Amino acid sequence: MTRPSSRPRDRGIPEATVARLPVYLRALHGLTDRGVPTVSSEELAAAAGVNSAKLRKDLSHLGSYGTRGVGYDVEYLIYQISRELGLTQDWAVAIVGAGNLGRALANYGGFVSRGFRIAALLDVQESLVGAEVAGLRVEHSDQLEAVVRQRRVSIGVIATSAAGAQTVCDRFVSAGVTSILNFAPVVLNVPEGVDVRKVDLSIELQILAFHEQRKAAGALGPDWNVSVEPPPAPPERVGGRIPVDAVDAAEEEGR
Amino acid sequence: MTRPSSRPRDRGIPEATVARLPVYLRALHGLTDRGVPTVSSEELAAAAGVNSAKLRKDLSHLGSYGTRGVGYDVEYLIYQISRELGLTQDWAVAIVGAGNLGRALANYGGFVSRGFRIAALLDVQESLVGAEVAGLRVEHSDQLEAVVRQRRVSIGVIATSAAGAQTVCDRFVSAGVTSILNFAPVVLNVPEGVDVRKVDLSIELQILAFHEQRKAAGALGPDWNVSVEPPPAPPERVGGRIPVDAVDAAEEEGR
Numbered sequence: 343m344t345r346p347s348s349r350p351r352d353r354g355i356p357e358a359t360v361a362r363l364p365v366y367l368r369a370l371h372g373l374t375d376r377g378v379p380t381v382s383s384e385e386l387a388a389a390a391g392v393n394s395a396k397l398r399k400d401l402s403h404l405g406s407y408g409t410r411g412v413g414y415d416v417e418y419l420i421y422q423i424s425r426e427l428g429l430t431q432d433w434a435v436a437i438v439g440a441g442n443l444g445r446a447l448a449n450y451g452g453f454v455s456r457g458f459r460i461a462a463l464l465d466v467q468e469s470l471v472g473a474e475v476a477g478l479r480v481e482h483s484d485q486l487e488a489v490v491r492q493r494r495v496s497i498g499v500i501a502t503s504a505a506g507a508q509t510v511c512d513r514f515v516s517a518g519v520t521s522i523l524n525f526a527p528v529v530l531n532v533p534e535g536v537d538v539r540k541v542d543l544s545i546e547l548q549i550l551a552f553h554e555q556r557k558a559a560g561a562l563g564p565d566w567n568v569s570v571e572p573p574p575a576p577p578e579r580v581g582g583r584i585p586v587d588a589v590d591a592a593e594e595e596g597r
Numbered sequence: 598m599t600r601p602s603s604r605p606r607d608r609g610i611p612e613a614t615v616a617r618l619p620v621y622l623r624a625l626h627g628l629t630d631r632g633v634p635t636v637s638s639e640e641l642a643a644a645a646g647v648n649s650a651k652l653r654k655d656l657s658h659l660g661s662y663g664t665r666g667v668g669y670d671v672e673y674l675i676y677q678i679s680r681e682l683g684l685t686q687d688w689a690v691a692i693v694g695a696g697n698l699g700r701a702l703a704n705y706g707g708f709v710s711r712g713f714r715i716a717a718l719l720d721v722q723e724s725l726v727g728a729e730v731a732g733l734r735v736e737h738s739d740q741l742e743a744v745v746r747q748r749r750v751s752i753g754v755i756a757t758s759a760a761g762a763q764t765v766c767d768r769f770v771s772a773g774v775t776s777i778l779n780f781a782p783v784v785l786n787v788p789e790g791v792d793v794r795k796v797d798l799s800i801e802l803q804i805l806a807f808h809e810q811r812k813a814a815g816a817l818g819p820d821w822n823v824s825v826e827p828p829p830a831p832p833e834r835v836g837g838r839i840p841v842d843a844v845d846a847a848e849e850e851g852r
Contacts, residue, residue: 361646364803368795372784391616427803428810435802442704446697447798451782456799457806496809497802520812521805527706529627537808539801540623543702544711546794547690547752548619548682550776551712553792554751555683557775 355426359400363423365390366397367456370420382413429457434493436519438510439501440465440473440480443525447501448476461493466506483510490517497521504528511538610681614655618678620645621652622711625675637668684712689748691774693765694756695720695728695735698780702756703731716748721761738765745772752776759783766793 369389373381383401387394401407401414404422408414424430435458437444447453448463463475466483473480481489489495498514500507500522507526514522515536522538524530530538624644628636638656642649656662656669659677663669679685690713692699702708703718718730721738728735736744744750753769755762755777762781769777770791777793779785785793 364800368797428806442701446701452799521809542623544707545619551683554776
């Protein structure tokens with residue numbers, strides 16, 4: 343196995359692959375926790391919930407091919423993915439909103455271990471300012487621009503109510519922050535060049551619900567849970583169905 | 598456009614599609630919030646971060662094909678996906694751990710709007726028992742089995758520390774809960790037939806970091822951020838690389 347001497351070219355990685363790399367990383371850290379040194383593409387694919395052909399293709403973008411009959415070296419693959427995602431450097435993150443969610447995020451161990459450092463926790467509410475959370479003192483939101491500049495904050499996290507989120511977002515953007523993670527239940531408007539990602543904490547619950555429904559349906563028979571009236575069907579349209587393009591057969595196999 | 602008179606067959610939906618349905622749903626709710634009545638597969642695919650061929654294929658599993666030149670009816674597609682995921686019924690969820698994270702989850706509006714009802718919030722710490730959070734009274738973890746039985750809890754959420762998580766998990770399982778969402782930074786051991794999903798709150802941050810890195814690298818030139826020493830490369834193995842199978846070309850286009 344040859345080791346690339348420099349970082350692989352960055353340009354060619356599809357966005358869909360980028361979105362899966364953190365999922366592989368989570369699975370790999372799980373393997374490390376259990377002391378597993380190598381992993382086959384099938385095992386890693388199963389742990390990450392994708393098919394193994396896609397996993398191999400994704401990892402090939404990183405110049406990582408594994409070894410036939412052995413698989414991938416877990417620790418080295420963690421390094422390769424971390425490097426690709428930019429997690430081998432230290433990212434300063436500012437959290438606005440020091441309610442339960444902001445506090446939980448500031449205390450969340452998973453950020454530090456992935457290269458994220460909470461540089462500040464801010465809140466607009468005077469009564470919270472000065473409180474100590476996760477070794478930080480809560481600062482007033484008035485300080486946002488100063489904090490971003492002085493502590494070189496690259497990523498802004500919005501953990502406010504829906505009502506306050508857009509204002510905080512605008513201030514992050516005007517302070518020069520171009521990456522924003524939004525936990526508030528609102529769609530943010532940002533100028534071109536600013537990346538916003540919205541967290542939906544219910545996504546994993548929804549996947550569980552799907553399986554729970556299958557298990558229950560298996561026990562109770564069909565149509566047991568049709569309890570909500572559907573909305574009116576859309577009106578008949580002129581024109582036919584949108585054709586479904588051929589998608590690779592491997593995808594169809596699931597996982 | 599014909600409307601299916603009964604639920605589509607459940608068996609044939611690939612796991613990877615199931616995992617993407619909540620992401621489509623999140624994007625669709627975003628469109629509803631902005632008052633958008635119909636959406637093209639390209640727009641929806643872009644909002645969800647997948648390619649449009651895959652989106653159309655995924656939705657075809659639900660019997661949803663859209664209309665050529667018009668796209669998909671947003672409200673009806675929300676209904677179809679919600680039904681498929683089992684979100685049109687009411688799922689009772691119990692959260693163990695009433696610290697910042699458990700409280701934030703209990704307060705999280707996104708659960709209720711997706712069909713999840715927080716039926717109980719429990720904690721082992723006496724000082725937290727009796728506190729009111731999101732209209733619930735925190736109950737002692739001793740009550741876990743009784744709560745699961747009496748309130749027909751289907752999904753258990755673990756928001757404890759790493760140290761307490763396995764014990765809570767074992768108690769959920771012995772009380773008959775077969776779907777567990779784990780926020781604790783630990784890998785849980787469960788018997789066959791129990792689904793566990795582990796939430797990593799840093800995943801979206803990692804995707805932002807990837808893009809932030811690209812923006813910064815564009816400004817600063819190559820190799821500006823190689824700051825961490827790589828681990829030793831894995832030893833040379835006998836045998837060649839694992840071959841990369843052909844994956845559909847559409848995937849390569851990204852998004």
